[in-house]
Amino acid sequence: MREIAAQAITETVARLCIEANRQLSPDMEQAVRGAFEAERWPIAKTTLGTLCENLDAARATGLPICQDTGMACVFCEIGQEVHIQGDFEAAIHAGVAKGYTEGYLRKSVVKDPIRRGNTGDNTPAVIHTRLVPGDKLKITVAPKGFGSENMSRLGMLRPSDGEQGVKDFVVETVKLAGPNPCPPIVVGVGVGGTFEKAALLAKQALLRPVGSRNPDPYYAAMEEELLEKINALGIGPQGFGGKTTALGVQIETYPTHIAGMPVAVNINCHVTRHKEAVL
Amino acid sequence: MEYKLTTPLTEGVTRSLRAGDTVLLSGVIYTARDAAHKRLCECLERGEALPIDVKDAAIYYAGPTPAQPGQVIGACGPTTSYRMDAYAPTLLRLGLKAMIGKGKRGGEVVQAMKETGAVYLAAIGGAGALMASRVKSAQLVCYEDLGSEAIRCLEVEDMPLTVVIDSLGNDLYQTGPEAYRASQN
DSSP states (O other): OEEEEHHHHHHHHHHHHHHHHHSOOHHHHHHHHHHHHHOOSHHHHHHHHHHHHHHHHHHHHOOOSSSOOOEEEEEEEEETTEEEESOHHHHHHHHHHHHHHHTTOOOOOBSSTTTOOBOSSOOOOEEEEEEESSSOEEEEEEEEOHHHHTTOEEEEEOGGGHHHHHHHHHHHHHHHHTTTTOSSEEEEEEEEEOHHHHHHHHHHHTTSOTTOOOSSHHHHHHHHHHHHHHHTTOOOGGGSSSSOSEEEEEEEEEEEOTTOEEEEEEEEOSOOOOEEEEO | OEEEEESSOOHHHHHHOOTTOEEEEEEEEEEOOHHHHHHHHHHHHTTOOOSSOOTTOEEEOOOOOOOOTTOSOOOOOOOBGGGGTTTHHHHHHTTOOEEEEBSOOOHHHHHHHHHHTOEEEEOOTTOHHHHHTTEEEEEEEEOGGGGGGSEEEEEEEEEEEEEEEOTTOOBHHHHHHHHHHHHTO
16 A cells, blocks of 8 residues: 555645646647637637736736636545545645635635535535546646536436437537636536536546547547537627637546436636646 | 726716727726625615715626735636626616626616616626736725625726626627627628
8 A cells, every 4th residue: 555644635735726726737828829819800819818918917926817716626536555644535625725825816615505604715625536546646626616617507318319419508508608607618518427427527528638539539529510619609708709719628428328318518717727736 | 999987987978888899997996796795785775874885986796816915916807797687786776887797797787777877897707817917906895704705995097898788788798799700601
């Protein structure tokens, strides 16, 4: 067994929270800057130019890119050969509290969904854990802003709805969202599994490098087609009109029941953040 | 059209703005989002005076990150506005002239804007670091216990905004994408 101290997990999570909120991953930054170069519609180009300036400003000042520094979604892959010394989930929550406090990030979490009341340190995190072969611990922190989270949808489609049903549901979701999720967006799609599995797949799709393609050519082609259809809506950056409504569409799938075809669409904004570390 | 405006904003000024115009706004504005709006309206329901004077004022739907040492404010871009739709008509009828946020508004808000001559302005969502550079001072006004959601008084200089919905009800979120799609045919 390989020993990993809970304190090391706390320190890593704290660092990832801060880094994810201050700088985009290279793939995401390239997607935003590339969209600025490619856009021809005047108001859209100006708006994308502002987003590029904002990335420069965040880098120069150390400020978060966006004030919605999100609820911390933490994905962990724990090697079966790893033994954690201490309370694993408590270590993650402590890392979130440390990162959001020391990094001057916004505390955006309320302790009860109906009765509200800010928890004051952005805890708890939403933790997803998988047990995998090996002796490593991989931690991915993906702060999730709620302007885009609120525009996400889940549908329990019928098998007879088929491929067209899935495509229509995705495009309709983006259309309904319009300017609200801060386009240009990244669209995560989960198809199959059960009610909760589809939602998780959609979120996991957003962890992939933006613009990467599903290894299955069938779904890769669907990703391409959906991106084209979404950008033909003309919503454009911030909803002011233009070509660049989405920077990427990413689909993840899982086998499902003979009676069903769950589809979840999780929307991310142009500040799509995720940062990982391996202990 | 491009305008340079300074708060307070009179009805004559806000009525002259049109969807698609750009505004560089200077002067004093107030931040308020979900929880602060709820409290403002509860305050009115109790028959008490508001802690801020909304007449001819601009409210910015924003909850900034904490200021780092030596900085005036943290990242402070706009939040999505529709969540304030339940409260906005009440404030508009008390004289609020500009709402600054991002995203769609409901019919009742637009109706109240037409009646009162107010405008809805969009700041660039997600451009929080850039917006911080336009804020010259920030002071807590009330509801400190709400943290980021407290009402703050910001002194801004040339805050870059776009008129999305004007006092006639024109909406850039409809006309902008329509114009782009028409250009593709």
